[in-house]
Amino acid sequence: MTALLHRANFDALLGALCRHGYAVIGPTVRDGAIVCAEIESAGDLPAGWVDEQEAGRYRLRHTEEPVLFGHTVGPVAWKRFLFPPAARLLQLGSNGDGTPRITPDGGAPSITPEGDAPQRYAFVGVRACDLAAILIQDAVFLGQAYVDRSYQSRRANAFIVAVHCTRPGRSCFCASTGTGPRAGAGFDLALTEVCRDGGHYFVVESGSTRGNEILAEVPHRDTTPEEREAADAAVAEAAGRMGRRIDLAGLKDLLYHSYEHPRWDEIAARCLACANCTMVCPTCFCTTADERTDLDGSAERWRRWDSCFSGSFSYIHGGSIRTSTKSRYRQWLVHKFAAWIDQFGTTGCVGCGRCITWCPVAIDITEEVRAIQGREVALHGDA
Numbered sequence: 121m122t123a124l125l126h127r128a129n130f131d132a133l134l135g136a137l138c139r140h141g142y143a144v145i146g147p148t149v150r151d152g153a154i155v156c157a158e159i160e161s162a163g164d165l166p167a168g169w170v171d172e173q174e175a176g177r178y179r180l181r182h183t184e185e186p187v188l189f190g191h192t193v194g195p196v197a198w199k200r201f202l203f204p205p206a207a208r209l210l211q212l213g214s215n216g217d218g219t220p221r222i223t224p225d226g227g228a229p230s231i232t233p234e235g236d237a238p239q240r241y242a243f244v245g246v247r248a249c250d251l252a253a254i255l256i257q258d259a260v261f262l263g264q265a266y267v268d269r270s271y272q273s274r275r276a277n278a279f280i281v282a283v284h285c286t287r288p289g290r291s292c293f294c295a296s297t298g299t300g301p302r303a304g305a306g307f308d309l310a311l312t313e314v315c316r317d318g319g320h321y322f323v324v325e326s327g328s329t330r331g332n333e334i335l336a337e338v339p340h341r342d343t344t345p346e347e348r349e350a351a352d353a354a355v356a357e358a359a360g361r362m363g364r365r366i367d368l369a370g371l372k373d374l375l376y377h378s379y380e381h382p383r384w385d386e387i388a389a390r391c392l393a394c395a396n397c398t399m400v401c402p403t404c405f406c407t408t409a410d411e412r413t414d415l416d417g418s419a420e421r422w423r424r425w426d427s428c429f430s431g432s433f434s435y436i437h438g439g440s441i442r443t444s445t446k447s448r449y450r451q452w453l454v455h456k457f458a459a460w461i462d463q464f465g466t467t468g469c470v471g472c473g474r475c476i477t478w479c480p481v482a483i484d485i486t487e488e489v490r491a492i493q494g495r496e497v498a499l500h501g502d503a
Contacts, residue, residue: 123340124347125311127320130162130188133281134244136337142242142279145201147191152180154194156201159244166191173289173363173473176482187315189245192289193472197402198250199257201241202274205425209409212419238270242279246307248300249292249472251282253402255306259464260405279330282307286354290363291473293486297366299470301358309335312351323351364473364486367493372458374493379450383491388446390481395427397475397483398452403468406433428452453488 125133137144146159149166159165165188172179173192183190246254258275261268285294285301294300303310308331311322323343326332398404408426413419426433429448434441442448460468469485476484 121326122343122348123324123326123335124343125322125324125338125340127186127188127315127322129339130322132338133334134159134161136334137242137244137279137281139337140242140279140334142240144242144244145198146244147189147194149180153178154180154191155196156194156198156243156245157196162188165189165245170287171289173291173477174482175291175476175484176479178477185315186320187313189283189311189313190287192285192287192292193247193250193474195400195474195478197400197472197474198243198246198254199402199405201243202254202278203257203261203271203405207270207423209421209423238274238277240277240279241274242281244281246280246282246303247285247472248282248303249285249294249297249470250402251280251303251306252294252297252299252470253472254280256403256464256466256468256470257405259466260403263464279334280307280309282310284310284312284351284355286313286358288358288362289473289477291476292362292471293364293366293473294471295359295362296364297368297467297469297471302355307331312355314347314350314354316350321347323347364471364476364484366471366486366489368457368467371489371493372461375454375458378492379454381492383488384446384450386491387449387483387488388444390483391445391449392481393429393431393445393448394480395429396478396480397485398427398429399425400474400478402470402472402474408433428455453485456485457489 134144144159145156146164147154147166148157148159148164149169150157154166154169154171167186167188168183169191170181170183171191171194172181178195257271261271262275282303284303288294288301305327308326308328310325310327313322314320324335324340326335398406404427406426406428407423410422410424411419412422428434428442428451431440431443442451456468460466476482476486
C-alpha cells in the first residue's frame with residue numbers, strides 16, 4: 121500500500137513528527153556542504169541543491185529543479201545522533217573537599233551511571249545506504265552478548281523517514297553492496313521524490329505502526345499505477361547510474377590471504393593516516409575512554425570516537441601493535457570486507473562512497489580492492 125504526498129503538504133509531515141515529540145533532523149546546507157542537523161520546516165531542506173562528488177572532491181551546485189532530496193550523502197552520518205562523538209559514561213561523586221563521596225554504609229565511592237533520557241529524534245531523508253549502516257550498527261551494539269544501553273535507548277526512540285535514491289553520485293557504489301538505492305527495511309516511512317511534467321510529489325510507503333500513525337495525520341491520497349511506475353522507474357534508473365562498482369565475490373578469503381600484497385605499500389605511500397575515512401564512515405565505531413578529574417574529588421569517564429588510523433589506538437602495555445600507516449590501512453580495509461563478516465555476519469561497508477570523497481589524497485577503496493583482486497585499475501568507476 122502506497123500513498124501520495126504532495127510537495128505542498130511536506131510541512132504537514134514535519135509538523136506531525138513535532139507533535140509526537142520528535143526533534144526533526146534532516147539535510148540542510150551549512151558551511152558549503154549538505155549536513156544532517158535539526159530543521160524546523162521544509163524551507164530548511166536543500167531545495168534545488170545537488171552535490172558533485174569525486175575522489176577527494178566535494179562541491180555543491182544549485183539548480184532550477186526544486187527537488188528537496190536531489191543530493192546524495194554529505195560528511196555527517198546519522199550515527200552521530202545514535203552513537204554521539206562524545207558521551208559521558210559515569211560520574212564519581214565528591215564531598216566538595218577533594219575527597220570522593222562514600223556510600224552511607226562506608227563502602228565504595230558513589231558512582232552515578234549516565235542515565236539522562238536521550239532526545240527523541242525523527243531522521244528525515246535517510247538514504248538506503250545510511251539506513252543499512254544503522255542496521256549494521258544495530259548488530260554491533262544490540263546483537264552481541266553485551267548491549268550498549270546508550271545506543272539502545274537512542275535507537276528505540278528514533279523515527280526514520282527514508283528517501284529512496286534517484287540521483288547517485290560519482291562516489292556511490294551501494295548497488296554493488298546490495299544496500300541501495302532502494303531502502304528495503306528498517307524505516308517507518310519511505311519516500312520516493314518525483315518532480316516532472318509540472319508535478320512534484322512523494323510516493324510514500326509505511327514500514328511500521330508508528331509510520332501509519334504519522335501518515336494518518338498528513339493530507340494524502342492513494343497513488344495511481346502511473347505514479348507508482350514513475351517512482352519505481354526513477355529508483356531503477358539510479359541503480360544503473362552508480363559512479364563506482366565493487367565485486368564482493370570471494371573478497372573475504374582473498375583479503376585474508378593478501379596481507380603481503382605489494383598494493384598495501386603503494387597505498388601507504390599516499391595515505392596520510394588522517395582518519396577522515398573513519399570519521400565520515402556511517403558504520404565505524406572505534407572509541408577510546410578518557411578519565412576527567414577535578415580538584416574537588418569528583419571524576420567522570422567519557423567515551424569519544426577514535427580511529428584505527430591513530431597511532432595510539434592499538435597501544436597496549438609495551439607499545440602499539442600497528443605502528444605503520446600500511447598496517448593501519450590494511451587493518452581498516454580487511455576489517456570492513458572480511459573480519460566484520462566473521463564478527464557481525466555482514467560487511468562493514470554500505471557503498472556510500474564517503475571515504476572516497478573525503479579522502480584528501482583521493483584514495484578510492486574500490487580501486488584498491490580491484491588492485492588486490494588482480495584486475496585492471498581504472499579511475500572513476502569505469503572498470
